[in-house]
Amino acid sequence: MTSPATRDPATPLWRGVVLLRVLTWLFALAVVIGHRAEFERPWLAWAVVAAMGVWSLATSVAYWRASSRWSWLVVLDVVVTTALMLTSPLILSPEQYAAATPLITTVWAAAGPLAAATRFGAGGGVLAGLVVAVGTGFAREKLDLDVARDGVLLCASGLLIGMAATTARRSAEALARALRTEAATAERERLARSIHDSVLQVLARVRRRGLEVGGEAAELAKLAGEQEIALRALVTTEPTWASAGGGDGFSDLRSALQLLATPSVQVSTPAGTVDLAAHVTEELVSVTREALSNVEKHAGPDAHAWVLLEDLGTEVVVSIRDDGPGIPAGRLERAARLGHLGVVESIRGRVRDLGGTATLETGPGTGTEWEVRVPSATRGER
Template identity: 45%
Template sequence: MSVELPLWRALTGYRILTLGYALALFWLAHRHYAHPLGAAAYMAALTVWMLLTWNRVTAPERCTRSFLIADLGIALTGILLTAVVDSPARIDGGAATLPTVWAGGAVLGLAIKGGWRWAAAGSTLVAAANLAERGYFARDTVHNVLLVWISSIAIGYIVEVARASERTLARALRIEAATRERERLARDIHDSVLQVLAMVQRRGAALGGEAAELGRMAGEQEIALRTLVAGGLLPPQRPAGQPADDAELVRTVPEAPAGPCDLRALLAPYAGPAVSVAAPGTPVLLEAAAAAELAAAVGAALDNVARHAGQDARAWILLEDEPDEIIVTVRDDGPGIAEGRLAAAEREGRMGVALSIRGRLRDLGGSAVLESVPGQGTEVELRVPRSSRGNGVTG
């Protein structure tokens, strides 16, 4: 909700309450006016104006510049008319003007609508009218004039700052939404298109002939697509003829049904001669979208095992059902990851861990911790809270 809306609603209440205050003051002192009929005519016109326009300041789109100018004109007319319909003795004694504090509502409307510059112009006109009505610089008049002038300018400045903050926040939210959508698409591309192109390049290089040329073209498209996904990062530099090191096997993540689903059913297809799955004997329920993303992250971790651990490597998947979160651990007995390899892969545009694993867990409000010791294998621990409470990615 815009920060302006409460201000417009407050201004509506201010105008209504101050009209009642002005009418009460006039009723109590109407016998003392030099021309009570003239004063009564103005108060009647002011009441009709309020009845017709009370809802014009409830929203910024209805509070137009022409309305604000007319509202300020009515306030100035009432202030100057006071010198005509009231007696000089009452004016010298500090009697209130006909619109009294209602005139401040016109200045506040200018402040909220146009900022401190409009507020300064409106309050200056009200100040000049008050001084002209009194005829000299009385202490109470100057005090009231300065109060209206300073407060209206301050409110106008605050409104401008609030608007700038809202624009900054809206821009940041748009950038965040676009970044998240880009990362989601990048994960999907990494899990499908990029791995297919890598497989074509590797098989083409192995077959030779026309297939090698097809593999070379697939490798070029893979580099271009990785660069696009990485958001402008430099493409990876490979020696001529060297195939991509992506896995030949492209895993298909099972689709989760609508509503809460059993995560065990999504992880079971990953089991095979080289992959063991250990899960509780009771259903592990998780929202379908979160379960599908978690299963995809597990698949990305197994793809990394197939790429880097070798054909003889084994992997184990452990599913744990905790009261507040679900933990999935993927461990292998491969050679491990060399220090600095993950950072180098991200610089080269290879976003398997950064997007397919960490990005998915971050979007779920969970965390992904990767531990690897050269020669002792790699372990990836995926934690997903049952209810999203924030984002945390470590490791």
């Protein structure tokens, strides 16, 4: 649950709770005035309605400001509301019970569950509604259709207000993400134009002239070409983050993998973003880097690699394939027996910790292919 912030998206609901509390207290005061001569203990009725007024004032001031909408205060609100309602058997006379006179708190008791729903969401609203409903049953000293009806209305109101509060907060978070993405995109496009007009053109010219001259200049041309491709990928790739929430944010695996493209590594990804928990994206990128590092170390300088990202809905699949000589049969097993667990722990271990699987297909002259599958349970909720 999102803690109250300076600009709580549910602020209109909080102000609605404050207005409801004031109006229902005025109604409760009118009921006490109208039935003052019938109460068993009129002085206690006046004391309770005065306590309701003081509590209404205190909670209204607190709920009006986002900085004081504390969780403990909302829980205490429900407790105080129920406690005041339970004084009804000491106040109402037997004749009033027989005539179904409203409890001393009347509809004022509904404000507590609505505050809980606004603060904690649908679950908190329903739970608070149940607490007040049970209190109503004890205050009425019976369980009849009227008590059941009040309980249903309290729980239903808590459910609806809680859903509205949660939806408001999620919508505000989505809007904030969209604004951050728009700002990042605009800045990236500005940098891309600047870099294209200067650095990229210089690198392209160095690459062309180096190839024309040959010799050592050709090696410089190759390096310039690699940096040109890497720089183009950097300035044209979408931001890798999707939302921020401390260490629990989401990031785009598609964008992160695109940054691994080089002249010898081709990266293919879906058109849309593939948002995962930030630590999952980080681990999958590390796995891919490890696999590409093995290609560079063991497949030779002329080997090429292909990285394919697939979003299957229920799982995310990353495939890393190369056209190298492959791994001879039994080599990995011998390396494991000798304590060389780089591939096993760096790739399979990382993926296993994410709840996924990593399979390797290889053979002499057939290259190698890693297929990494991570379940969609690690996907960020959007």
